[in-house]
Amino acid sequence: MTDYDRIADAIDFIARRVDSQPTLNEIAAHLHLSPYHFQRLFCRWAGVTPKRFLQVLTLERAKQLLSESRPLLEVTDSVGLSSGSRLYDHFVHLEAVTPGEYKTGGAGLTIEYAVHDTPFGKTFIAITPKGICNFSFLNSEQVDEHLTRLHKKWPNATVHENRQQTLAVIQAMFDKKKNHDHLTPISLHVFGTNFQISVWRALLQIAPARVASYSQVATAIGYPGSARAVGQAVGVNPVAFLIPCHRVIQKSGKLGGYHWGETRKQAIHAWESARYEPPEA
The missing domain is CATH 1.10.10 (Arc Repressor Mutant, subunit A)
Structure with a gap:
Protein backbone atom coordinates (compact mmCIF):
# COMPACT_ATOMS: atom_id res chain seq x y z
CA MET A 1 0.00 0.00 0.00
CA SER A 69 -13.50 34.11 -6.22
CA ARG A 70 -15.23 36.74 -8.37
CA PRO A 71 -12.12 38.79 -9.28
CA LEU A 72 -10.20 35.59 -10.05
CA LEU A 73 -12.52 34.83 -12.95
CA GLU A 74 -12.39 38.08 -14.88
CA VAL A 75 -10.98 36.26 -17.90
CA THR A 76 -13.17 37.33 -20.81
CA ASP A 77 -10.13 38.76 -22.58
CA SER A 78 -8.15 35.53 -22.36
CA VAL A 79 -10.48 32.84 -23.68
CA GLY A 80 -9.38 33.03 -27.32
CA LEU A 81 -7.86 29.94 -28.84
CA SER A 82 -4.35 31.36 -29.15
CA SER A 83 -3.77 33.12 -25.83
CA GLY A 84 -1.85 31.77 -22.85
CA SER A 85 -2.62 32.00 -19.14
CA ARG A 86 -0.52 32.45 -16.00
CA LEU A 87 -1.20 29.83 -13.34
CA TYR A 88 0.38 31.63 -10.41
CA ASP A 89 3.40 29.48 -9.54
CA HIS A 90 3.53 27.76 -12.95
CA PHE A 91 3.36 29.10 -16.45
CA VAL A 92 0.84 26.90 -18.21
CA HIS A 93 0.25 27.44 -21.92
CA LEU A 94 -2.81 25.80 -23.40
CA GLU A 95 -2.62 25.23 -27.15
CA ALA A 96 -5.61 23.89 -29.03
CA VAL A 97 -5.13 21.20 -31.65
CA THR A 98 -5.36 22.74 -35.10
CA PRO A 99 -8.01 21.63 -37.63
CA GLY A 100 -5.20 20.20 -39.75
CA GLU A 101 -3.83 18.10 -36.89
CA TYR A 102 -7.33 16.85 -36.14
CA LYS A 103 -8.05 16.02 -39.77
CA THR A 104 -4.87 13.97 -40.22
CA GLY A 105 -5.33 12.12 -36.93
CA GLY A 106 -1.83 13.04 -35.82
CA ALA A 107 -0.03 11.77 -38.92
CA GLY A 108 3.70 12.46 -38.51
CA LEU A 109 3.24 13.16 -34.79
CA THR A 110 5.15 11.28 -32.06
CA ILE A 111 3.42 10.81 -28.70
CA GLU A 112 5.37 9.59 -25.67
CA TYR A 113 3.66 8.14 -22.62
CA ALA A 114 4.35 6.49 -19.27
CA VAL A 115 2.84 5.69 -15.90
CA HIS A 116 4.27 7.51 -12.88
CA ASP A 117 3.66 7.83 -9.16
CA THR A 118 2.44 11.22 -7.90
CA PRO A 119 1.25 12.56 -4.53
CA PHE A 120 -2.25 11.47 -5.61
CA GLY A 121 -1.53 7.98 -6.84
CA LYS A 122 -0.43 6.52 -10.14
CA THR A 123 -1.03 8.52 -13.31
CA PHE A 124 -0.97 8.03 -17.04
CA ILE A 125 0.68 10.88 -18.95
CA ALA A 126 1.11 11.38 -22.68
CA ILE A 127 3.01 14.22 -24.35
CA THR A 128 3.50 15.54 -27.87
CA PRO A 129 6.29 17.90 -28.95
CA LYS A 130 3.83 20.72 -28.24
CA GLY A 131 2.93 19.68 -24.70
CA ILE A 132 0.88 17.38 -22.50
CA CYS A 133 -2.05 15.89 -24.41
CA ASN A 134 -3.32 13.60 -21.66
CA PHE A 135 -2.89 13.31 -17.91
CA SER A 136 -5.20 10.96 -16.01
CA PHE A 137 -5.20 9.46 -12.56
CA LEU A 138 -5.39 5.69 -12.57
CA ASN A 139 -8.25 4.15 -10.66
CA SER A 140 -9.25 0.61 -11.56
CA GLU A 141 -8.43 1.05 -15.24
CA GLN A 142 -5.55 -0.75 -16.89
CA VAL A 143 -2.92 1.19 -18.80
CA ASP A 144 -4.12 -0.49 -21.99
CA GLU A 145 -7.46 1.30 -21.65
CA HIS A 146 -5.73 4.67 -21.63
CA LEU A 147 -3.60 3.68 -24.59
CA THR A 148 -6.70 2.62 -26.50
CA ARG A 149 -8.33 5.99 -25.90
CA LEU A 150 -5.10 7.73 -26.92
CA HIS A 151 -4.98 5.81 -30.19
CA LYS A 152 -8.62 6.69 -30.90
CA LYS A 153 -7.85 10.39 -30.54
CA TRP A 154 -4.61 10.19 -32.54
CA PRO A 155 -5.07 7.15 -34.83
CA ASN A 156 -2.19 8.00 -37.16
CA ALA A 157 0.37 9.12 -34.59
CA THR A 158 3.42 7.13 -33.50
CA VAL A 159 2.97 6.21 -29.83
CA HIS A 160 5.71 4.78 -27.62
CA GLU A 161 6.71 4.67 -23.96
CA ASN A 162 9.33 7.11 -22.67
CA ARG A 163 9.63 7.24 -18.89
CA GLN A 164 12.61 9.57 -18.81
CA GLN A 165 11.00 12.28 -20.94
CA THR A 166 7.66 12.15 -19.14
CA LEU A 167 9.27 12.03 -15.69
CA ALA A 168 10.72 15.51 -16.24
CA VAL A 169 7.19 16.80 -16.86
CA ILE A 170 5.84 15.05 -13.75
CA GLN A 171 8.58 16.57 -11.63
CA ALA A 172 7.74 20.05 -12.92
CA MET A 173 4.04 19.52 -12.20
CA PHE A 174 4.50 18.47 -8.58
CA ASP A 175 7.56 20.45 -7.54
CA LYS A 176 6.92 21.47 -3.93
CA LYS A 177 8.83 24.75 -4.22
CA LYS A 178 6.78 27.90 -4.64
CA ASN A 179 9.37 29.61 -6.83
CA HIS A 180 9.19 28.05 -10.29
CA ASP A 181 10.93 30.84 -12.19
CA HIS A 182 13.76 28.43 -13.04
CA LEU A 183 11.43 25.98 -14.77
CA THR A 184 10.53 25.82 -18.43
CA PRO A 185 6.87 26.77 -18.94
CA ILE A 186 4.52 23.80 -19.02
CA SER A 187 2.53 23.47 -22.23
CA LEU A 188 -0.70 21.61 -22.93
CA HIS A 189 -1.70 20.32 -26.36
CA VAL A 190 -5.38 19.40 -26.29
CA PHE A 191 -8.37 19.37 -28.57
CA GLY A 192 -12.00 20.14 -27.85
CA THR A 193 -14.82 22.38 -29.03
CA ASN A 194 -14.40 26.13 -28.81
CA PHE A 195 -16.67 26.11 -25.77
CA GLN A 196 -14.64 23.41 -24.01
CA ILE A 197 -11.37 25.21 -24.71
CA SER A 198 -12.87 28.42 -23.28
CA VAL A 199 -13.91 26.59 -20.11
CA TRP A 200 -10.48 25.01 -19.69
CA ARG A 201 -8.81 28.40 -20.16
CA ALA A 202 -11.05 29.88 -17.49
CA LEU A 203 -10.08 27.11 -15.07
CA LEU A 204 -6.43 28.09 -15.48
CA GLN A 205 -7.32 31.46 -13.94
CA ILE A 206 -8.43 29.93 -10.63
CA ALA A 207 -5.52 30.17 -8.22
CA PRO A 208 -4.34 27.20 -6.13
CA ALA A 209 -6.27 26.91 -2.85
CA ARG A 210 -9.14 28.88 -4.39
CA VAL A 211 -12.39 27.70 -5.91
CA ALA A 212 -15.17 28.80 -8.27
CA SER A 213 -18.66 27.51 -8.93
CA TYR A 214 -19.87 26.18 -12.28
CA SER A 215 -22.10 29.22 -12.70
CA GLN A 216 -19.20 31.58 -11.99
CA VAL A 217 -17.14 29.90 -14.69
CA ALA A 218 -20.09 30.12 -17.09
CA THR A 219 -20.40 33.85 -16.44
CA ALA A 220 -16.65 34.37 -16.83
CA ILE A 221 -16.61 32.90 -20.36
CA GLY A 222 -19.63 34.91 -21.44
CA TYR A 223 -22.29 32.20 -21.21
CA PRO A 224 -24.26 32.91 -18.03
CA GLY A 225 -26.88 30.28 -17.44
CA SER A 226 -24.82 27.50 -19.02
CA ALA A 227 -23.52 25.99 -15.77
CA ARG A 228 -24.58 22.50 -16.84
CA ALA A 229 -22.65 22.77 -20.12
CA VAL A 230 -19.65 24.02 -18.13
CA GLY A 231 -19.95 20.93 -15.93
CA GLN A 232 -19.86 18.70 -18.99
CA ALA A 233 -16.76 20.48 -20.30
CA VAL A 234 -15.11 20.14 -16.90
CA GLY A 235 -15.93 16.43 -16.91
CA VAL A 236 -14.05 15.77 -20.15
CA ASN A 237 -10.96 17.77 -19.21
CA PRO A 238 -8.08 15.77 -20.77
CA VAL A 239 -5.35 17.06 -18.44
CA ALA A 240 -6.05 16.52 -14.75
CA PHE A 241 -4.49 18.75 -12.09
CA LEU A 242 -2.91 21.29 -14.46
CA ILE A 243 -6.31 22.19 -15.92
CA PRO A 244 -7.68 22.45 -12.39
CA CYS A 245 -11.22 21.09 -12.64
CA HIS A 246 -10.82 20.12 -8.97
CA ARG A 247 -11.18 23.83 -8.12
CA VAL A 248 -14.73 23.97 -9.46
CA ILE A 249 -17.34 23.19 -6.82
CA GLN A 250 -21.08 23.51 -6.34
CA LYS A 251 -22.44 26.96 -5.53
CA SER A 252 -23.68 25.56 -2.20
CA GLY A 253 -20.06 25.12 -1.15
Whole structure:
Protein backbone atom coordinates (compact mmCIF):
# COMPACT_ATOMS: atom_id res chain seq x y z
CA MET A 1 0.00 0.00 0.00
CA THR A 2 1.40 3.41 -0.98
CA ASP A 3 1.40 6.52 1.20
CA TYR A 4 -1.35 7.94 -0.98
CA ASP A 5 -3.50 4.84 -0.45
CA ARG A 6 -3.20 5.31 3.31
CA ILE A 7 -3.84 9.04 3.06
CA ALA A 8 -6.85 8.47 0.80
CA ASP A 9 -8.27 6.04 3.36
CA ALA A 10 -7.74 8.60 6.11
CA ILE A 11 -9.29 11.40 4.04
CA ASP A 12 -12.32 9.29 3.27
CA PHE A 13 -12.69 8.46 6.97
CA ILE A 14 -12.35 12.14 7.96
CA ALA A 15 -14.75 13.34 5.26
CA ARG A 16 -17.47 10.89 6.27
CA ARG A 17 -17.20 12.05 9.88
CA VAL A 18 -16.37 15.72 9.46
CA ASP A 19 -19.43 16.81 11.47
CA SER A 20 -18.31 14.81 14.49
CA GLN A 21 -14.67 16.01 14.18
CA PRO A 22 -12.84 12.69 14.66
CA THR A 23 -9.78 12.79 16.89
CA LEU A 24 -6.23 11.94 15.89
CA ASN A 25 -6.47 8.70 17.87
CA GLU A 26 -9.68 7.67 16.09
CA ILE A 27 -8.24 8.29 12.62
CA ALA A 28 -4.98 6.51 13.47
CA ALA A 29 -6.88 3.53 14.87
CA HIS A 30 -8.86 3.27 11.63
CA LEU A 31 -5.57 2.95 9.73
CA HIS A 32 -4.08 0.56 12.33
CA LEU A 33 -1.28 3.03 13.01
CA SER A 34 -0.11 4.73 16.17
CA PRO A 35 -1.20 8.38 16.48
CA TYR A 36 2.47 9.39 16.29
CA HIS A 37 3.15 7.54 13.03
CA PHE A 38 -0.11 8.62 11.44
CA GLN A 39 0.57 12.28 12.28
CA ARG A 40 4.04 12.03 10.73
CA LEU A 41 2.68 10.30 7.62
CA PHE A 42 -0.07 12.85 7.10
CA CYS A 43 2.20 15.86 7.63
CA ARG A 44 4.88 14.43 5.34
CA TRP A 45 2.34 13.94 2.55
CA ALA A 46 0.04 16.97 2.91
CA GLY A 47 2.26 19.47 4.68
CA VAL A 48 -0.54 20.08 7.19
CA THR A 49 -1.84 18.31 10.27
CA PRO A 50 -5.01 16.21 10.20
CA LYS A 51 -6.63 18.91 12.35
CA ARG A 52 -5.85 21.53 9.69
CA PHE A 53 -7.25 19.23 7.03
CA LEU A 54 -10.52 18.99 8.94
CA GLN A 55 -10.75 22.79 8.68
CA VAL A 56 -10.16 22.57 4.92
CA LEU A 57 -13.16 20.29 4.55
CA THR A 58 -15.68 22.54 6.27
CA LEU A 59 -18.58 23.89 4.23
CA GLU A 60 -18.13 27.35 5.77
CA ARG A 61 -14.60 27.59 4.40
CA ALA A 62 -15.75 26.60 0.92
CA LYS A 63 -18.50 29.22 0.99
CA GLN A 64 -15.98 31.88 1.99
CA LEU A 65 -13.66 30.90 -0.85
CA LEU A 66 -16.57 31.12 -3.30
CA SER A 67 -17.42 34.62 -2.11
CA GLU A 68 -13.82 35.69 -2.76
CA SER A 69 -13.50 34.11 -6.22
CA ARG A 70 -15.23 36.74 -8.37
CA PRO A 71 -12.12 38.79 -9.28
CA LEU A 72 -10.20 35.59 -10.05
CA LEU A 73 -12.52 34.83 -12.95
CA GLU A 74 -12.39 38.08 -14.88
CA VAL A 75 -10.98 36.26 -17.90
CA THR A 76 -13.17 37.33 -20.81
CA ASP A 77 -10.13 38.76 -22.58
CA SER A 78 -8.15 35.53 -22.36
CA VAL A 79 -10.48 32.84 -23.68
CA GLY A 80 -9.38 33.03 -27.32
CA LEU A 81 -7.86 29.94 -28.84
CA SER A 82 -4.35 31.36 -29.15
CA SER A 83 -3.77 33.12 -25.83
CA GLY A 84 -1.85 31.77 -22.85
CA SER A 85 -2.62 32.00 -19.14
CA ARG A 86 -0.52 32.45 -16.00
CA LEU A 87 -1.20 29.83 -13.34
CA TYR A 88 0.38 31.63 -10.41
CA ASP A 89 3.40 29.48 -9.54
CA HIS A 90 3.53 27.76 -12.95
CA PHE A 91 3.36 29.10 -16.45
CA VAL A 92 0.84 26.90 -18.21
CA HIS A 93 0.25 27.44 -21.92
CA LEU A 94 -2.81 25.80 -23.40
CA GLU A 95 -2.62 25.23 -27.15
CA ALA A 96 -5.61 23.89 -29.03
CA VAL A 97 -5.13 21.20 -31.65
CA THR A 98 -5.36 22.74 -35.10
CA PRO A 99 -8.01 21.63 -37.63
CA GLY A 100 -5.20 20.20 -39.75
CA GLU A 101 -3.83 18.10 -36.89
CA TYR A 102 -7.33 16.85 -36.14
CA LYS A 103 -8.05 16.02 -39.77
CA THR A 104 -4.87 13.97 -40.22
CA GLY A 105 -5.33 12.12 -36.93
CA GLY A 106 -1.83 13.04 -35.82
CA ALA A 107 -0.03 11.77 -38.92
CA GLY A 108 3.70 12.46 -38.51
CA LEU A 109 3.24 13.16 -34.79
CA THR A 110 5.15 11.28 -32.06
CA ILE A 111 3.42 10.81 -28.70
CA GLU A 112 5.37 9.59 -25.67
CA TYR A 113 3.66 8.14 -22.62
CA ALA A 114 4.35 6.49 -19.27
CA VAL A 115 2.84 5.69 -15.90
CA HIS A 116 4.27 7.51 -12.88
CA ASP A 117 3.66 7.83 -9.16
CA THR A 118 2.44 11.22 -7.90
CA PRO A 119 1.25 12.56 -4.53
CA PHE A 120 -2.25 11.47 -5.61
CA GLY A 121 -1.53 7.98 -6.84
CA LYS A 122 -0.43 6.52 -10.14
CA THR A 123 -1.03 8.52 -13.31
CA PHE A 124 -0.97 8.03 -17.04
CA ILE A 125 0.68 10.88 -18.95
CA ALA A 126 1.11 11.38 -22.68
CA ILE A 127 3.01 14.22 -24.35
CA THR A 128 3.50 15.54 -27.87
CA PRO A 129 6.29 17.90 -28.95
CA LYS A 130 3.83 20.72 -28.24
CA GLY A 131 2.93 19.68 -24.70
CA ILE A 132 0.88 17.38 -22.50
CA CYS A 133 -2.05 15.89 -24.41
CA ASN A 134 -3.32 13.60 -21.66
CA PHE A 135 -2.89 13.31 -17.91
CA SER A 136 -5.20 10.96 -16.01
CA PHE A 137 -5.20 9.46 -12.56
CA LEU A 138 -5.39 5.69 -12.57
CA ASN A 139 -8.25 4.15 -10.66
CA SER A 140 -9.25 0.61 -11.56
CA GLU A 141 -8.43 1.05 -15.24
CA GLN A 142 -5.55 -0.75 -16.89
CA VAL A 143 -2.92 1.19 -18.80
CA ASP A 144 -4.12 -0.49 -21.99
CA GLU A 145 -7.46 1.30 -21.65
CA HIS A 146 -5.73 4.67 -21.63
CA LEU A 147 -3.60 3.68 -24.59
CA THR A 148 -6.70 2.62 -26.50
CA ARG A 149 -8.33 5.99 -25.90
CA LEU A 150 -5.10 7.73 -26.92
CA HIS A 151 -4.98 5.81 -30.19
CA LYS A 152 -8.62 6.69 -30.90
CA LYS A 153 -7.85 10.39 -30.54
CA TRP A 154 -4.61 10.19 -32.54
CA PRO A 155 -5.07 7.15 -34.83
CA ASN A 156 -2.19 8.00 -37.16
CA ALA A 157 0.37 9.12 -34.59
CA THR A 158 3.42 7.13 -33.50
CA VAL A 159 2.97 6.21 -29.83
CA HIS A 160 5.71 4.78 -27.62
CA GLU A 161 6.71 4.67 -23.96
CA ASN A 162 9.33 7.11 -22.67
CA ARG A 163 9.63 7.24 -18.89
CA GLN A 164 12.61 9.57 -18.81
CA GLN A 165 11.00 12.28 -20.94
CA THR A 166 7.66 12.15 -19.14
CA LEU A 167 9.27 12.03 -15.69
CA ALA A 168 10.72 15.51 -16.24
CA VAL A 169 7.19 16.80 -16.86
CA ILE A 170 5.84 15.05 -13.75
CA GLN A 171 8.58 16.57 -11.63
CA ALA A 172 7.74 20.05 -12.92
CA MET A 173 4.04 19.52 -12.20
CA PHE A 174 4.50 18.47 -8.58
CA ASP A 175 7.56 20.45 -7.54
CA LYS A 176 6.92 21.47 -3.93
CA LYS A 177 8.83 24.75 -4.22
CA LYS A 178 6.78 27.90 -4.64
CA ASN A 179 9.37 29.61 -6.83
CA HIS A 180 9.19 28.05 -10.29
CA ASP A 181 10.93 30.84 -12.19
CA HIS A 182 13.76 28.43 -13.04
CA LEU A 183 11.43 25.98 -14.77
CA THR A 184 10.53 25.82 -18.43
CA PRO A 185 6.87 26.77 -18.94
CA ILE A 186 4.52 23.80 -19.02
CA SER A 187 2.53 23.47 -22.23
CA LEU A 188 -0.70 21.61 -22.93
CA HIS A 189 -1.70 20.32 -26.36
CA VAL A 190 -5.38 19.40 -26.29
CA PHE A 191 -8.37 19.37 -28.57
CA GLY A 192 -12.00 20.14 -27.85
CA THR A 193 -14.82 22.38 -29.03
CA ASN A 194 -14.40 26.13 -28.81
CA PHE A 195 -16.67 26.11 -25.77
CA GLN A 196 -14.64 23.41 -24.01
CA ILE A 197 -11.37 25.21 -24.71
CA SER A 198 -12.87 28.42 -23.28
CA VAL A 199 -13.91 26.59 -20.11
CA TRP A 200 -10.48 25.01 -19.69
CA ARG A 201 -8.81 28.40 -20.16
CA ALA A 202 -11.05 29.88 -17.49
CA LEU A 203 -10.08 27.11 -15.07
CA LEU A 204 -6.43 28.09 -15.48
CA GLN A 205 -7.32 31.46 -13.94
CA ILE A 206 -8.43 29.93 -10.63
CA ALA A 207 -5.52 30.17 -8.22
CA PRO A 208 -4.34 27.20 -6.13
CA ALA A 209 -6.27 26.91 -2.85
CA ARG A 210 -9.14 28.88 -4.39
CA VAL A 211 -12.39 27.70 -5.91
CA ALA A 212 -15.17 28.80 -8.27
CA SER A 213 -18.66 27.51 -8.93
CA TYR A 214 -19.87 26.18 -12.28
CA SER A 215 -22.10 29.22 -12.70
CA GLN A 216 -19.20 31.58 -11.99
CA VAL A 217 -17.14 29.90 -14.69
CA ALA A 218 -20.09 30.12 -17.09
CA THR A 219 -20.40 33.85 -16.44
CA ALA A 220 -16.65 34.37 -16.83
CA ILE A 221 -16.61 32.90 -20.36
CA GLY A 222 -19.63 34.91 -21.44
CA TYR A 223 -22.29 32.20 -21.21
CA PRO A 224 -24.26 32.91 -18.03
CA GLY A 225 -26.88 30.28 -17.44
CA SER A 226 -24.82 27.50 -19.02
CA ALA A 227 -23.52 25.99 -15.77
CA ARG A 228 -24.58 22.50 -16.84
CA ALA A 229 -22.65 22.77 -20.12
CA VAL A 230 -19.65 24.02 -18.13
CA GLY A 231 -19.95 20.93 -15.93
CA GLN A 232 -19.86 18.70 -18.99
CA ALA A 233 -16.76 20.48 -20.30
CA VAL A 234 -15.11 20.14 -16.90
CA GLY A 235 -15.93 16.43 -16.91
CA VAL A 236 -14.05 15.77 -20.15
CA ASN A 237 -10.96 17.77 -19.21
CA PRO A 238 -8.08 15.77 -20.77
CA VAL A 239 -5.35 17.06 -18.44
CA ALA A 240 -6.05 16.52 -14.75
CA PHE A 241 -4.49 18.75 -12.09
CA LEU A 242 -2.91 21.29 -14.46
CA ILE A 243 -6.31 22.19 -15.92
CA PRO A 244 -7.68 22.45 -12.39
CA CYS A 245 -11.22 21.09 -12.64
CA HIS A 246 -10.82 20.12 -8.97
CA ARG A 247 -11.18 23.83 -8.12
CA VAL A 248 -14.73 23.97 -9.46
CA ILE A 249 -17.34 23.19 -6.82
CA GLN A 250 -21.08 23.51 -6.34
CA LYS A 251 -22.44 26.96 -5.53
CA SER A 252 -23.68 25.56 -2.20
CA GLY A 253 -20.06 25.12 -1.15
CA LYS A 254 -20.04 21.32 -1.48
CA LEU A 255 -17.14 19.88 -3.44
CA GLY A 256 -19.38 17.91 -5.76
CA GLY A 257 -18.26 15.07 -7.98
CA TYR A 258 -14.90 14.53 -9.63
CA HIS A 259 -13.99 12.31 -12.56
CA TRP A 260 -11.11 10.76 -10.61
CA GLY A 261 -12.98 10.38 -7.32
CA GLU A 262 -14.19 12.77 -4.65
CA THR A 263 -11.58 11.54 -2.17
CA ARG A 264 -8.83 12.54 -4.58
CA LYS A 265 -10.49 15.93 -5.06
CA GLN A 266 -10.43 16.46 -1.30
CA ALA A 267 -6.80 15.34 -1.18
CA ILE A 268 -5.78 17.85 -3.85
CA HIS A 269 -7.56 20.66 -2.01
CA ALA A 270 -5.70 19.82 1.20
CA TRP A 271 -2.37 19.54 -0.62
CA GLU A 272 -2.82 22.90 -2.35
CA SER A 273 -4.06 24.61 0.81
CA ALA A 274 -0.94 23.50 2.64
CA ARG A 275 1.26 25.12 0.00
CA TYR A 276 -0.57 28.26 -1.02
CA GLU A 277 -2.58 29.53 1.94
CA PRO A 278 -0.80 31.75 4.49
CA PRO A 279 -0.11 30.03 7.81
CA GLU A 280 -2.61 32.22 9.65
CA ALA A 281 -5.45 31.28 7.24
